[in-house]
Amino acid sequence: MKPDQEAAARKRALLDWFETRVNLTEFFALLTSLGLFYVEVDTKKPLRPAIREALAKPVASYAEWPRVLGPLAVLFFLFQVVSGVLLAFYYRASPSEAYESIRFILRDVNFGWLIHQTHRWGGQLLVAILILRMVRFFFEGVYKKPRELLWISGALLLLVAMHVDLTGRLLTWNQVSYWSTVRGSELIFTLPLIGPLLGFLVGGQEMGAATLSRFYILHILILPGATFVLLYLNFATVRRVGLTEAASPTNVGGRRQYRDYLYNLAILIVLIVGVLITLAVMQPVPFYPEIDLLSTPVEAQPAWYLVAPHVLVDVLLGGLPDLLKGTLFLVSVLLLVLWPFVDRSPGKTIRERATVVAFGTAALLLWLLLTIYGVALQGIGAP
Amino acid sequence: MEDALTGSDDSSSRRRVLQWLVRSFLSLWGLASAGIVFSFLKSPSVDSAADRIVSAGSFSALGIGEARLIQHGNRPLYVLRVSEAQVIALSAVCTHRQCVLDWSRDRKSFVCPCHAGVFDASGQVTSGLPRRRLEQYRVSVRGDELSIYLGGA
Numbered sequence: 001m002k003p004d005q006e007a008a009a010r011k012r013a014l015l016d017w018f019e020t021r022v023n024l025t026e027f028f029a030l031l032t033s034l035g036l037f038y039v040e041v042d043t044k045k046p047l048r049p050a051i052r053e054a055l056a057k058p059v060a061s062y063a064e065w066p067r068v069l070g071p072l073a074v075l076f077f078l079f080q081v082v083s084g085v086l087l088a089f090y091y092r093a094s095p096s097e098a099y100e101s102i103r104f105i106l107r108d109v110n111f112g113w114l115i116h117q118t119h120r121w122g123g124q125l126l127v128a129i130l131i132l133r134m135v136r137f138f139f140e141g142v143y144k145k146p147r148e149l150l151w152i153s154g155a156l157l158l159l160v161a162m163h164v165d166l167t168g169r170l171l172t173w174n175q176v177s178y179w180s181t182v183r184g185s186e187l188i189f190t191l192p193l194i195g196p197l198l199g200f201l202v203g204g205q206e207m208g209a210a211t212l213s214r215f216y217i218l219h220i221l222i223l224p225g226a227t228f229v230l231l232y233l234n235f236a237t238v239r240r241v242g243l244t245e246a247a248s249p250t251n252v253g254g255r256r257q258y259r260d261y262l263y264n265l266a267i268l269i270v271l272i273v274g275v276l277i278t279l280a281v282m283q284p285v286p287f288y289p290e291i292d293l294l295s296t297p298v299e300a301q302p303a304w305y306l307v308a309p310h311v312l313v314d315v316l317l318g319g320l321p322d323l324l325k326g327t328l329f330l331v332s333v334l335l336l337v338l339w340p341f342v343d344r345s346p347g348k349t350i351r352e353r354a355t356v357v358a359f360g361t362a363a364l365l366l367w368l369l370l371t372i373y374g375v376a377l378q379g380i381g382a383p
Numbered sequence: 384m385e386d387a388l389t390g391s392d393d394s395s396s397r398r399r400v401l402q403w404l405v406r407s408f409l410s411l412w413g414l415a416s417a418g419i420v421f422s423f424l425k426s427p428s429v430d431s432a433a434d435r436i437v438s439a440g441s442f443s444a445l446g447i448g449e450a451r452l453i454q455h456g457n458r459p460l461y462v463l464r465v466s467e468a469q470v471i472a473l474s475a476v477c478t479h480r481q482c483v484l485d486w487s488r489d490r491k492s493f494v495c496p497c498h499a500g501v502f503d504a505s506g507q508v509t510s511g512l513p514r515r516r517l518e519q520y521r522v523s524v525r526g527d528e529l530s531i532y533l534g535g536a
Contacts, residue, residue: 086423110422266409273416 015047025050035074036265038063039258056260062243063261069133070235071265073157075272076126077227083119084220091171092221095209098173099290106287117280118273123165125276127305130158133382137348138339138360141348146241148340155337158205160226165303167219173212174288179300182207191326245348308370315374439472439529450486450493453531456458459483461493462522462529465504472531473506474518484517493517 018024028051029041039054063071090109105112134154137143143151170181181217185202188197201218203210288299302310309332313325335342347353437455439462445451450463452475459475463486473493475484482497492509493502500511507516521532 082420086420089424108427111419111423112423114419115423153517263405270409270412 015237019046028054030183033071033235033239035259036239037071037261038235039240040239055262056257058243059256059258059261062238064256067243068268069129069136070238072268072272073126073129073133074231074235075265075269076122076129077231079272079276080119080122080126081224083115083122084224086115087119088220093171093213095173095212098212102172102174103287113281113284114277117284118276120168120285121276121279121283123161124304125169126325127158127161127165130154130161131305134336134362136151139357140244141353142243143340143343144346144348145340145344147243149239150234150237150243151232151340153237155231155339156232157227159337160223160230162305164219164223166225167215167223170212170215172288173291175291175297176288176299178207178291179296180302181211183296183300184302184306188326191206191330192323194330195326200368213237222271231269304371304375307374308367311370311374344378405525407446435533437531437533439531442470442524442527445470445529448488448491452486452487453481455531455533460520460531461486462531463504465487470522470524470529471505473521474520476517477502477513478508478515478517479511479513 015024022049023043025041025043025045028042028047032039032041032054034367038060039057041050041054043050045053087105090101090112092098102116105116110116117149134151137151137154140351166181166184169177171177185207188198191198201214203214309329313329317325317328343353343356345353345356350357436454437460439453439460440451445462445464447464447466450461453460453462461473461475461484462470463473464470466491476482477484477494477495477497477500479495479500480497482495484493484495485500487494490501491504493504493506495501495511495513498512500513501509502513502517503509508514521534523530523532
């Protein structure tokens, strides 16, 4: 036997050792269920034939270019997990140490600035991608029966990603992040039901040590765990019902195999990291001063995706009572999540859905205009 | 399948070169990423300039033959007044198993409470299990104020 054949035999023997004791194919199937590629895996087969069979299958039409926002969101999520775990090696979540540990990461740790900045930017891009994905779902009608669950889990995924970002902002524990969170939570605490519940979750309506450690555990464990579950649910529904009638699981697109698709994923990963490093170098998030409890800085601003609600509530509807504004906010969030049950018309083409499309376009335009108005004219918003 | 269609040597060797290029690019990229992660995880030594100068208290309060134990972060240090004019600074950690040494004025030596290793007043090993001498640091006297420079002896 040639030496390389011997090595291959040894590798197969090791694989066999595991294969007889645990079903490795199930792990591989789990990866595919997270949306990185959608191919169905025969978990009764051993790992190598199962992978070979899966990679030789033609790519399902719902996974063909340009339907890339889903896998892109998964890749960003995985990047956030890796960079977040790395940061947790140095970060200390206590009011007296948090700021100093961030300074240590940025100044002393090798590539600390890179990991910190790419983690900051990755969160923003993840939220942006999930927003784009929901916009696309809306206009393509990817919420009509039987895809209600696909929309709902996608919307929840977006909301959870926003909360991961909001809790993460506080962890830097500097003047700007502290006051942004204080001001951002003022509105939420006035809400009926949600307000007291959230107050309970974050350890009282006063910001302090309890808030920091609770935000920390929400940021690193509970919300990412929820993201993981929602990603699984989201892509499980895609695997069952497809994205549209034309892009259904049974409708096979071109002659491309999943083997090629894997190369596309690798290219996507390289591109993502390139974009993140570029942003980290060109547009680093500034290092703000330590918390001063006696003065609110002007830089304390809502996150960019909250600029529109902020402008609407604080600038345009400033005179209304908080309870009313909070309820308005809550109703619009519920409208987003439960949209499949609001618009139950069976129509699929743009012409059949003219009213709904007009409503969606108006809402999107309003959101964009309010954001532009807030950022350009009022100087509101922080990356 | 494509080999069957375009089976000429020319295109299959081009294919091999391209495949090789893609693979080596991806492996180099992976190596670089792994390098970044590794060097991030490697804890940096945290000697900023201010931390390298340690204040060691008053010079005149330190009698001849006396030693003073100083806590700097988690690094204990001794300043020892050898004679009227000479002060030396030594690490207070035994080089055998990292126990903090005691200064014995009678024996003019540092004694390890753990395994009875002994160092003389200049930090050399005189007996016991330790093999390396104690690290020595530069000391300066400015006015009455002693300062230890951790940057090296």
